[in-house]
Amino acid sequence: MNEIIQKVNNLSIGFKSKKGEEILILRNISTNIKKGETVGIVGESGSGKSTLALAMMGYVKHGLYTIGGECEFNSSNLLKMKNRDLEKIRGRKIAMIPQNAGQALTPNLKIGYQIDEALQLHSDLKEEEREKKISELLNKVRLPSPETIALRYPHELSGGQQQRVAVAMALAGTPDLLLLDEPTTGLDVTTQAHVLELLNFIAKDTGTSMVYVSHDLGAIAQVSDRIIVMYSGEIVLEGPSREILKKPIHPYTYGLLKSIPKLSLAGLPQSMPGSQPQPGTMHRGCSFFDRCDFSEEKCKNNSPQLEYLEELNTSVRCFNHKSLMNDSQVNQTVNEIKTSTQDKEILNLSEVSISYAKQKLLDQVLNRISDDNPTVKDININIKKGETIALVGESGSGKSTILKSIAGLLRTKGGIIKFDQNRNLSSDLKERDPNDLRIIQLIFQNPDESLNPNHTVEEIIAQPLKLYFGLKGEELKKNITDLLQKVRLGEFYMSRYPRQLSGGEKQRVAVARAFAAKPDIILCDEVTSALDVSVQAAVLNLLQQLKEDFGTTYIFVSHDLAVVRAISDRVAVLYQGRLCEVGPSKDVYQFPSHPYTEVLLGAVLEPDPDIKPKLVAEDIVEEKPPQKGCSFQGRCSRILGDICKNEVPPWQLTNSGNSIRCHIPLKELQKDQIN
Amino acid sequence: MKLDNIYQEEKKSNFAKVSEIIITMASRPSGFIGLSILIFHVILAFISPYVAPYDFKAINPTLMLQAPSAEYWFGTDDLGRDVFTRTILGGRTALTITFFGSLIALLWGGLLGIFCGLVGGKTDDIVMRIVDAFLSIPWILAMLLIVSLLGTSTEVLIPALGFFYGKGIVRVARAATHDVIAKDFIVSARARGHSNFSIIWNEIIPNVRDAILVEGAMRWSWMLLGFSSLSFLGFGVSPPTPDWGLMISNARGLMSFAYWSVIAPIVGLSSLIIGINLTADAFAKALGIDRSTKAPV
Numbered sequence: 001m002n003e004i005i006q007k008v009n010n011l012s013i014g015f016k017s018k019k020g021e022e023i024l025i026l027r028n029i030s031t032n033i034k035k036g037e038t039v040g041i042v043g044e045s046g047s048g049k050s051t052l053a054l055a056m057m058g059y060v061k062h063g064l065y066t067i068g069g070e071c072e073f074n075s076s077n078l079l080k081m082k083n084r085d086l087e088k089i090r091g092r093k094i095a096m097i098p099q100n101a102g103q104a105l106t107p108n109l110k111i112g113y114q115i116d117e118a119l120q121l122h123s124d125l126k127e128e129e130r131e132k133k134i135s136e137l138l139n140k141v142r143l144p145s146p147e148t149i150a151l152r153y154p155h156e157l158s159g160g161q162q163q164r165v166a167v168a169m170a171l172a173g174t175p176d177l178l179l180l181d182e183p184t185t186g187l188d189v190t191t192q193a194h195v196l197e198l199l200n201f202i203a204k205d206t207g208t209s210m211v212y213v214s215h216d217l218g219a220i221a222q223v224s225d226r227i228i229v230m231y232s233g234e235i236v237l238e239g240p241s242r243e244i245l246k247k248p249i250h251p252y253t254y255g256l257l258k259s260i261p262k263l264s265l266a267g268l269p270q271s272m273p274g275s276q277p278q279p280g281t282m283h284r285g286c287s288f289f290d291r292c293d294f295s296e297e298k299c300k301n302n303s304p305q306l307e308y309l310e311e312l313n314t315s316v317r318c319f320n321h322k323s324l325m326n327d328s329q330v331n332q333t334v335n336e337i338k339t340s341t342q343d344k345e346i347l348n349l350s351e352v353s354i355s356y357a358k359q360k361l362l363d364q365v366l367n368r369i370s371d372d373n374p375t376v377k378d379i380n381i382n383i384k385k386g387e388t389i390a391l392v393g394e395s396g397s398g399k400s401t402i403l404k405s406i407a408g409l410l411r412t413k414g415g416i417i418k419f420d421q422n423r424n425l426s427s428d429l430k431e432r433d434p435n436d437l438r439i440i441q442l443i444f445q446n447p448d449e450s451l452n453p454n455h456t457v458e459e460i461i462a463q464p465l466k467l468y469f470g471l472k473g474e475e476l477k478k479n480i481t482d483l484l485q486k487v488r489l490g491e492f493y494m495s496r497y498p499r500q501l502s503g504g505e506k507q508r509v510a511v512a513r514a515f516a517a518k519p520d521i522i523l524c525d526e527v528t529s530a531l532d533v534s535v536q537a538a539v540l541n542l543l544q545q546l547k548e549d550f551g552t553t554y555i556f557v558s559h560d561l562a563v564v565r566a567i568s569d570r571v572a573v574l575y576q577g578r579l580c581e582v583g584p585s586k587d588v589y590q591f592p593s594h595p596y597t598e599v600l601l602g603a604v605l606e607p608d609p610d611i612k613p614k615l616v617a618e619d620i621v622e623e624k625p626p627q628k629g630c631s632f633q634g635r636c637s638r639i640l641g642d643i644c645k646n647e648v649p650p651w652q653l654t655n656s657g658n659s660i661r662c663h664i665p666l667k668e669l670q671k672d673q674i675n
Numbered sequence: 676m677k678l679d680n681i682y683q684e685e686k687k688s689n690f691a692k693v694s695e696i697i698i699t700m701a702s703r704p705s706g707f708i709g710l711s712i713l714i715f716h717v718i719l720a721f722i723s724p725y726v727a728p729y730d731f732k733a734i735n736p737t738l739m740l741q742a743p744s745a746e747y748w749f750g751t752d753d754l755g756r757d758v759f760t761r762t763i764l765g766g767r768t769a770l771t772i773t774f775f776g777s778l779i780a781l782l783w784g785g786l787l788g789i790f791c792g793l794v795g796g797k798t799d800d801i802v803m804r805i806v807d808a809f810l811s812i813p814w815i816l817a818m819l820l821i822v823s824l825l826g827t828s829t830e831v832l833i834p835a836l837g838f839f840y841g842k843g844i845v846r847v848a849r850a851a852t853h854d855v856i857a858k859d860f861i862v863s864a865r866a867r868g869h870s871n872f873s874i875i876w877n878e879i880i881p882n883v884r885d886a887i888l889v890e891g892a893m894r895w896s897w898m899l900l901g902f903s904s905l906s907f908l909g910f911g912v913s914p915p916t917p918d919w920g921l922m923i924s925n926a927r928g929l930m931s932f933a934y935w936s937v938i939a940p941i942v943g944l945s946s947l948i949i950g951i952n953l954t955a956d957a958f959a960k961a962l963g964i965d966r967s968t969k970a971p972v
Contacts, residue, residue: 407866408866409862409865409866429865429866429868432868434868437866437867437868438867438868440866441866441867442862442863442866444859444862444863445859446859449858449859449860450858450859450860450862450863451860452860452877452878452881452882453882454881454882455877455881463864463867463869463877464867467867467868467869467873468867513863517867
């Protein structure tokens with residue numbers, strides 16, 4: 001257990017800027033990976049965590065180069081090795097599992113063939129042995145019926161299954177060290193929990209060392225023995241995972257843990273101000289100085305060294321860690337959200353159904369509806385003015401589809417969308433008048449894509465102001481400045497381009513643009529999932545503040561139940577385009593729940609090594625909603641039998657005003673779930 | 676929030692942007708050579724009527740097919756005209772006609788491509804099939820038909836060349852638009868209710884402009900070759916106006932004993948085409964369209 005297999009010694013990696021300055025991405029990193037150990041590397045985007053992981057297999061990205069230090073594997077420096085020698089190590093001794101397995105697998109080769117290729121390269125097995133080994137590997141990553149999976153093409157597998165195949169391929173060479181770069185980031189919550197559980201099992205079973213890179217402390221907490229926290233290219237904290245998560249003695253980790261929303265706490269977590277310094281902008285002092293709550297005068301000019309504390313077995317880079325040590329139990333305080341829900345109904349969806357299927361010509365002529373099993377069906381929701389309602393579900397649950405229909409971007413197949421009790425909103429964008437369009441605004445998931453890269457912030461925010469209010473000249477400028485102020489950005493941002501802004505700043509600009517139209521309803525499509533945790537909390541707080549100021553109604557789509565818990569008044573859980581459960585947020589998070597809500601809640605990962613996810617159902621992916629009966633019948637662990645398969649379950653009302661659509665009586669549900 | 680100077684980049688005036696692009700282009704050897712050749716040709720086209728040593732149409736039977744000498748630098752042709760004079764004047768018509776021709780190609784090809792990309796559906800299908808149909812017609816035959824019906828005047832040549840070379844730009848512009856169209860900022864503009872015109876003008880053009888401009892520059896050099904082929908076949912510039920294509924055509928039979936009367940226009944034509952190609956490449960790289968030169972991080 002104590003044998004060191006990978007030794008990173010004083011490693012610095014960087015690039016030359018256009019002006020010829022040397023800019024460091026990694027600064028003097030030293031760490032050891034022991035045999036059989038799982039190490040989590042955590043940090044915000046741009047902290048250098050992926051660069052470090054790649055360096056561990058002797059790879060430096062194009063444009064970057066090693067400035068100093070070495071990565072020793074079996075006492076040979078990988079960074080100085082020739083490619084031919086590296087080939088012998090990569091795959092056989094060190095294997096990598098990429099973030100997006102769907103893109104890492106060759107689309108036109110069968111799974112079995114691809115694993116066979118890895119085996120040919122990285123093992124000495126003969127052909128017959130290899131065949132046996134393939135099913136053995138697929139079995140090991142718990143894929144059902146390995147023989148059939150081996151004959152499939154990557155696109156025939158779900159995201160979680162593809163990730164499992166990637167794990168199987170990495171294991172083909174029986175490596176000593178496995179590098180995982182954000183292996184579960186693109187996956188659904190339930191799938192993520194299953195894959196992590198598998199990785200845990202493999203680590204124990206094979207004794208392989210793992211380096212797990214992620215921005216998600218929840219995932220890291222589930223798998224790692226030891227955690228390395230990185231900040232702007234430096235290790236700021238390193239130690240056993242329990243110590244780090246329970247007693248974070250570095251202010252950055254402390255702040256990070258405080259900004260993660262938890263299931264057990266309603267209300268918005270506190271955000272960490274500022275953002276990580278860009279590479280090349282480091283000053284003399286501590287790189288976290290600007291954002292630190294505990295900083296002192298000396299932090300400004302002296303940069304702290306990594307200090308090893310024997311009693312905690314932890315290294316920390318902070319002058320002040322002693323004062324943090326005393327009160328470092330993370331006492332999370334949340335900003336209670338004020339409900340501003342009014343009695344007036346603002347948006348009503350009744351019997352809305354949406355289908356992606358193209359109408360056949362014959363059906364068009366006969367004017368009949370061809371698809372009797374649409375993607376989204378029977379959506380009935382009343383939304384009150386000033387309310388935040390969240391639509392929750394895994395990918396494919398139809399939540400974004402519903403948002404698009406509300407915005408008019410996607411035609412509904414049936415049902416009515418009514419605004420303000422009496423105005424029908426046409427499902428065709430062209431038939432809506434400008435005012436209908438103004439009252440509903442969208443904020444998108446990825447601000448990189450939702451802001452035109454060739455427009456300045458001023459031009460971006462001016463668009464709705466010009467379109468809806470015809471503002472010009474001074475008045476326009478004044479309005480833009482006001483809006484920027486509302487989203488806490490200074491006037492000088494006006495002339496910036498999106499690429500000059502950080503992720504959080506970009507999302508603020510997108511928020512400002514949405515509010516520029518003075519809308520009644522804002523549709524938020526996964527608005528925080530592309531952001532770092534510390535920024536996520538800030539954006540959530542901003543949205544809440546703006547809502548209180550303007551009385552806007554939010555329809556909030558997210559797959560992250562903890563975020564939804566933090567911001568929403570009411571939650572609607574969707575599976576396969578059908579509603580499962582609707583109710584006030586505090587009740588949805590309590591039992592009794594719809595069996596699907598139970599699955600989702602169980603799979604939430606919390607940054608606490610003591611809270612393990614509960615895996616209730618299998619992570620099968622269904623492509624189509626079932627023709628009849630309950631939408632969740634295929635995965636439900638509490639399925640009653642024929643009744644679930646044939647009859648659409650009735651809505652049952654709980655005492656607290658929570659509606660659950662299930663055949664199982666509420667009392668029984670509650671009894672089962674609490675046990 | 677502080678941003679360091681390497682990330683700092685304030686909004687620049689258009690003039691500053693253009694000059695920065697030209698400086699970047701010239702900082703690469705190939706770009707420098709291309710730009711120099713192109714600028715040389717353009718300057719020559721402007722000043723050649725004033726610096727030409729002889730009259731380009733002065734026929735002198737006593738001076739037929741003279742070899743290059745101190746007096747006649749590039750020798751004389753079969754009618755005793757000075758080849759040097761005719762060579763430096765020979766690029767003017769071709770350069771002017773193809774320049775305006777590519778502008779027209781750029782304009783209609785670019786706008787139609789963007790429109791098709793944005794609208795999609797049946798309109799897109801129909802327009803693209805028509806474009807495909809035209810692409811399948813050998814352009815030189817079609818050009819010959821047009822020229823023989825309507826004559827070889829500049830007013831016919833410029834739009835005809837512009838039309839034939841714009842077809843390819845339609846495809847490029849449409850593909851570039853497809854890249855942009857899926858982005859959320861277009862969805863957002865649609866959801867706000869902007870008109871198609873406003874979406875094209877404000878959201879799409881700034882993002883596809885670079886790709887279309889580079890494509891236009893490449894088309895320019897092809898069009899130059901095409902135009903010279905027309906002249907070579909006798910359908911471009913009419914004699915006695917000096918033109919490279921025409922000069923090559925006239926002198927090609929004499930190549931075995933009076934090589935100078937062919938080589939001079941060939942060098943003129945190919946150097947201009949190489950110059951434009953190199954410039955277009957450097958332009959693409961300066962705009963960052965070439966992926967391999969993108970800065971790290």
